[in-house]
Amino acid sequence: MFQYIDQHYVEVNYNGKDLKFGELIRCTFERCTFTNGSLEEITTSNCRFIECDFSGAYLNGSIHTESAFVNCIFVDTNLFVAKFDNCKMTGSDFSNAQMDGITIFQGDWSYTNLRHTRLVKQDLKGVRFYEADLSNTNLEKADLRDCDLTRTILAHAKLHGTDLRGANLDGVDFKSINVSGARMDRDQAVHFLRSFGAKVEGD
Known part of the structure; x- marks a missing residue:
């Protein structure tokens, strides 16, 4: 398990990386890629993901609280039993995403696909x-x-x-x-x- 607090990352490649069980607090990721990565049961709190690519990633069991995923790509992403609590998801693409058992509590999902x-x-x-x-x-x-x-x-x-x-x-x-x-x-x-x-x- 790892924990990142108040970090800022730009155009970092996390493709295929094992990031399971991590905890992200008030971190910002801009144009980072997480394709085919293992992010199972990761938790985010007050984080910002801007134009990030999660295509094919495993986010099942992940929990996100008051985080923002703006114009992100979740094509073929596994979001089984993931939870989004008061999150901002505007403009993100969920084509072919696995969303069975997902929990969406309020939040802004405007302009999403x-x-x-x-x-x-x-x-x-x-x-x-x-x-x-x-x-x-x-x-x-x-x-x-x-x-x-x-x-x-x-x-x-x-x-x-x-x-x-x-x-x-x-x-x-x-x-x-x-x-x-x-x-x-x-x-x-x-x-x-x-x-x-x-x-x-x-x-």
């Missing part, structure tokens, strides 16, 4: 997904209450049993999604009907 990911039964209350791409994502029985889904792409997402109550759905293209079986509040239902040209009593 989460296409085709599996988030079944996940508690995502209050997470900010502003303009994120959640197309073809499996969100069945997920809790999205009070999320910011402004202009989020939800085309062909699976929403059966998904709780959307209180979520901001401004700018969502309802014509591209199937809300059958989803839970919505009255205002959302009215917005949905209006998007299809219905005249709601009181209009």
Whole structure:
């Protein structure tokens, strides 16, 4: 086990390195690469990762608290049972990432690419997904209450049993999604009907 505190790294190559069980506190990594690295059960706290590449890395069981991963690449990354607590993930790409059992507690996931990911039964209350791409994502029985889904792409997402109550759905293209079986509040239902040209009593 290792511990780094208040360190700053720029363009360092950690590809394939064994970094398991490490602890990072208030560290900054800019344009560093961690491809195919072993970062299982690593913990980060108040760290910043800017334009870093985690493609093919193992981050399963890792815990991240109030850390930022801005414009990072998580293509084919193993995030099984990883936990992100109040983290900023804006602009990051999670294509083909293994996200089963992941825990996402609040935080900012705006502009992320989460296409085709599996988030079944996940508690995502209050997470900010502003303009994120959640197309073809499996969100069945997920809790999205009070999320910011402004202009989020939800085309062909699976929403059966998904709780959307209180979520901001401004700018969502309802014509591209199937809300059958989803839970919505009255205002959302009215917005949905209006998007299809219905005249709601009181209009």
